[in-house]
Amino acid sequence: MRKRILWGAALATLVVALPVTAVQDQAIPDDALGLSKTSVYDVPDPAVFAYSDADAGSVGKRAERSYHTAPPMIPHSIVDMVPITQDANLCKDCHVVPEMIGQKLTQGMPVPAPVSHFVSVKKGQLHMGRWNCTQCHAPQAKVDVLVQSTFKKAR
Ligand code: HEC
Ligand code: HEC
Incomplete structure (x- = not known):
């Protein structure tokens, strides 16, 4: 044993x-x-990089979405708009415009936040789970990435 x-x-x-x-x-x-x-x-x-300093409305073009239902990236500068607080949300002033959903946009017009962001589109009532826009939407910076992504968006 x-x-x-x-x-x-x-x-x-x-x-x-x-x-x-x-x-x-x-x-x-x-x-x-x-x-x-x-x-x-x-x-x-590391190489220094900066976020776009283009004012909202001056970009005129939207970033390509990575995949269907991906939150679109923010193409303009947001330095003067953050942090978003309980009482102050500048993003909302331009983007929470339910009457513009489905309307034709011309250059310089803010893209309206979609129906999914509202409790009631008719009443213009934003879903409070969407208040903190930058939780999902991020600004883009031009960077040389260490490893190139091979991710391809779905067709
Ligand atoms: C002064 C108005 C204004 C404010 C304030 C503003 N935006 Fe924008 N936003 C725009 C405009 C106009 C565009 C269209 C691109 C352009 O021309 O700059 C845009 C584009 C976007 C897009 C791209 C949408 C798409 O479908 O590609 C996102 C996301 C976005 N903004 C998020 C935000 C967030 C988050 C904030 C707050 C931190 C914010 N914006 C504040 C005007 C504004
Ligand atoms: C919980 C994550 C989340 C939060 C918070 C959020 N969004 Fe979004 N947003 C999305 C996603 C995901 C999409 C892609 C469309 C969809 O599936 O609803 C989107 C789409 C958009 C678009 C593009 C609409 C279009 O027609 O192309 C705009 C503009 C936008 N959001 C603005 C905002 C603003 C302004 C806020 C803050 C008030 C905000 N979002 C908060 C996730 C979020």
């Missing part, structure tokens, strides 16, 4: 120890630990 336990313990140590030595044998080079192509000991100097 005693002998069997000892054997069991010996076997268990072997099983635990094996993968450790296996991993130690194939050390990962310093410059292959992350997405960055430099050593982890280097102080990185």
Whole structure:
């Protein structure tokens, strides 16, 4: 009985120890630990990027949607409009215009928030779960990404 336990313990140590030595044998080079192509000991100097400083209404074109039902990205600057608080929501002033839903938009006109955002379109009553617009809608910045996405939007 005693002998069997000892054997069991010996076997268990072997099983635990094996993968450790296996991993130690194939050390990962310093410059292959992350997405960055430099050593982890280097102080990185990422390229500076900025969000669009175009005023709302001056962009005139909408960002391509990644997929059907994706919240569209914000093409204009929002610096003077955030943070959105309980009492102040500038986004709402331009975008919560239920009478404009389905109407033809001309250049410079805000895209009306869709029917899904309302409790009652007729009463112009926004669903309060949609109050914090930036929870779902994000502004876009031009950046050189470390890894290019291969994601394709659905047809
Ligand atoms: C002064 C009016 C104004 C304000 C305030 C404003 N927007 Fe806009 N927004 C526009 C206009 C106009 C467009 C159309 C693109 C353009 O010409 O700039 C637009 C476009 C958008 C779009 C793209 C819609 C689509 O279908 O592609 C989103 C999303 C958006 N805004 C979200 C926001 C959010 C969130 C805020 C608040 C942080 C905000 N906007 C504040 C006027 C405004
Ligand atoms: C919970 C996430 C969420 C919040 C919060 C939200 N939206 Fe959206 N929004 C979406 C999604 C998703 C869409 C894509 C259309 C859809 O499925 O309803 C959308 C679409 C839009 C569009 C494009 C409409 C069109 O016809 O192309 C506008 C403009 C917009 N939202 C504005 C706003 C504004 C302004 C607020 C804040 C008052 C807001 N949204 C809050 C998720 C959200």
